[in-house]
Amino acid sequence: MASVEYLVNPREAQAAWADVLGRGSQRAPFDRLEWWTALHELCLPNEQPLLALACEGEARCAIALLRRPGTGQLRSLANWYSFWSRPVFSGGGEPLLPELARDLARHAWRISLAPIAEADAARAGTAFATAGWSVRADQVDVNHRIDLAGRSFAEYWAARPGRLRETVRRKGAKGAVALRIAERFDPADWADYEAVYARSWKPEEGSPAFLHRFAQTEGQAGTLRLGLAHIDGLPVAAQLWSVEAGTACIHKLAHDEAAKAHSPGTLLSHALFAHVIDRDRVHTIDFGTGDDAYKRDWMETVRPMLRLEMHRPRDPRSWSHLLRARLRGPGLPLAALHHGG
Numbered sequence: 001m002a003s004v005e006y007l008v009n010p011r012e013a014q015a016a017w018a019d020v021l022g023r024g025s026q027r028a029p030f031d032r033l034e035w036w037t038a039l040h041e042l043c044l045p046n047e048q049p050l051l052a053l054a055c056e057g058e059a060r061c062a063i064a065l066l067r068r069p070g071t072g073q074l075r076s077l078a079n080w081y082s083f084w085s086r087p088v089f090s091g092g093g094e095p096l097l098p099e100l101a102r103d104l105a106r107h108a109w110r111i112s113l114a115p116i117a118e119a120d121a122a123r124a125g126t127a128f129a130t131a132g133w134s135v136r137a138d139q140v141d142v143n144h145r146i147d148l149a150g151r152s153f154a155e156y157w158a159a160r161p162g163r164l165r166e167t168v169r170r171k172g173a174k175g176a177v178a179l180r181i182a183e184r185f186d187p188a189d190w191a192d193y194e195a196v197y198a199r200s201w202k203p204e205e206g207s208p209a210f211l212h213r214f215a216q217t218e219g220q221a222g223t224l225r226l227g228l229a230h231i232d233g234l235p236v237a238a239q240l241w242s243v244e245a246g247t248a249c250i251h252k253l254a255h256d257e258a259a260k261a262h263s264p265g266t267l268l269s270h271a272l273f274a275h276v277i278d279r280d281r282v283h284t285i286d287f288g289t290g291d292d293a294y295k296r297d298w299m300e301t302v303r304p305m306l307r308l309e310m311h312r313p314r315d316p317r318s319w320s321h322l323l324r325a326r327l328r329g330p331g332l333p334l335a336a337l338h339h340g341g
Contacts, residue, residue, distance in 0.1 A: 002056040002096050004103045010037040010064075013051055020060045020090040023221060027245035031088045034217060036064045036077050042210040043079050050074060050107070054100040058091035061100050065111070072317065074104070075112040080206065081214075083143065083249065083288045084305070085113060086120040087127075097124065101131035101310075109315040114307035115141050115289055121306045125334045133310040134322060136331040140307045144287040144299035153277040157270075164297045168270045171263040177236070179271045182226040185219025192228050192235035200254035211240065211252065218242045225280075227272045229255075229264040237264035241272055247284040248276040269298065306332065 007013050013033055019025060021033035029035050040049045047066045054061045064077035064085070076085035087097055104111065111133075113124060125135045148156060157165065171177070182189050190212060197205060205211065218224035223244045229237035236259035240252040255265035276282045287295050289305055296302075309325070311318035325331070 002054045002059075002061075002099045004052070004054045004100060006107065007051040007053065008049060010040055010049055010051060013053070017051075017053065017060070017062070021062060021088065025090045026088055028083075028247070029214070029218070029242060029244070029249070030078075030082050030084055031086070035082075035214075038210055038213050039077060039079060039081070042213065043081070043207045044077070047077075049077055051077075052100055052104055052107075054093070054096040054103075056093075056096060059093040059096055060090040061087060061093040061096035062089075063087045063100065063104075063113075067108070072108050073110045073112075074108045076114055076116075078114070080289075081210065081251070082115070083286060084115055084117055084120065086116050087124055094123070097127035098130045101128040101133060105132065105312055109312040109317050110321065111310040112307060113310075115143075115305035116308060117143065117303060117305060121308050121332075122334055125308050125310075128308075128310045129334065132312070134313040134318070135334065136309045136325050137306050137334065138309070138331050139304045141289045141305040142291045143289055143303050143305050144291075144295040144301070145303065146285045146298070146300045148277060148283055148285070150283075151277070153274045156273070156277055159300075161297050164266070167263055167266055172267055172270075174262070176231055176262050177264045177267050178230045179268055180228050180230075181272060181275050182228065183219075183222060183224055185216045185224060185226075189226055189228060190215060192230075193226065193238040193240065196228075196235050196238040196256055197252075197254045199256040199258070201257055202254050214251075215240060225272060225276065227268045229268045231259055231262060231264065236262070237268045239265075239268055239272060241276065243276055243280045243282060246282050247286060248280065248282045249286045250288060273298070 026032045050065045050067050052063045065074040066077050067074050078085035121137050125137055129135045223242045225241035225243055227239040228235055237255035242249050287299055311322055
């Protein structure tokens with residue numbers, strides 16, 4: 001029988017769960033305790049976190065959630081910085097998920113997990129359904145990515161659209177843009193990143209402090225890839241990437257509109273793709289959520305990202321939600337998701 005506990009502050013998990021939910025066990029930033037802690041402290045300070053944790057022997061299972069006080073509703077501890085939000089495991093802990101889902105019924109009548117990829121949604125949805133929850137899956141976003149299958153950068157680049165390759169050839173030949181990729185955090189580099197972002201077309205950053213902490217953390221771990229483009233010493237484009245366990249994640253990118261004629265953002269992307277493919281030897285590049293048109297020039301696969309909605313079917317508070325869901329038509333079947341994953 002697994003033991004289940006709930007922590008209302010991610011920092012309370014540091015002692016017992018730091019290894020299980022740390023960099024050594026979880027090989028993607030969005031699955032780690034330090035990511036959840038930073039999100040809570042710097043992006044969601046007015047929300048109430050709830051870490052649901054199950055263990056049996058060496059097996060561990062965890063779900064990072066937020067609760068709406070007094071409502072009996074839980075949702076993923078995630079925001080727009082999160083590429084995904086899913087249950088995480090260590091030591092073969094996946095079989096603990098149905099038991100954790102069953103125990104969560106004591107704390108909530110409704111749970112929403114998003115964004116979550118199809119294979120993860122199938123596993124989580126099946127576990128919650130086994131535990132007596134009514135489960136519905138709907139698409140809420142997309143994720144652009146590329147699986148390189150052993151290709152070199154030259155092979156990858158040869159398959160890009162001709163107009164993109166021609167832009168890089170012409171603008172690069174002029175030599176106006178100086179490119180650099182930093183693998184360690186430097187305050188001066190970060191100041192350049194923030195200066196570019198402030199002059200870009202992007203809206204005001206949601207939490208500069210969160211990104212600053214993330215870049216520092218990844219820099220210390222050697223997984224940071226901070227790309228910077230300069231013209232005459234002035235920063236004109238910047239991109240925040242991380243590389244870990246064979247996957248490169250593109251977190252943020254921006255360029256100064258005043259330098260658009262030189263295509264510094266495109267040249268910087270070209271340099272970063274070359275760096276992570278030929279030097280870091282990644283097998284996957286993940287462009288996160290969002291269906292921005294420019295991503296299609298660089299990526300090859302678009303996968304749906306879902307929301308899992310779980311309700312306790314015998315709780316009267318669920319009935320109106322379940323009725324509205326039925327009127328919308330069927331959601332995505334879990335069996336099909338499992339087959340696709």
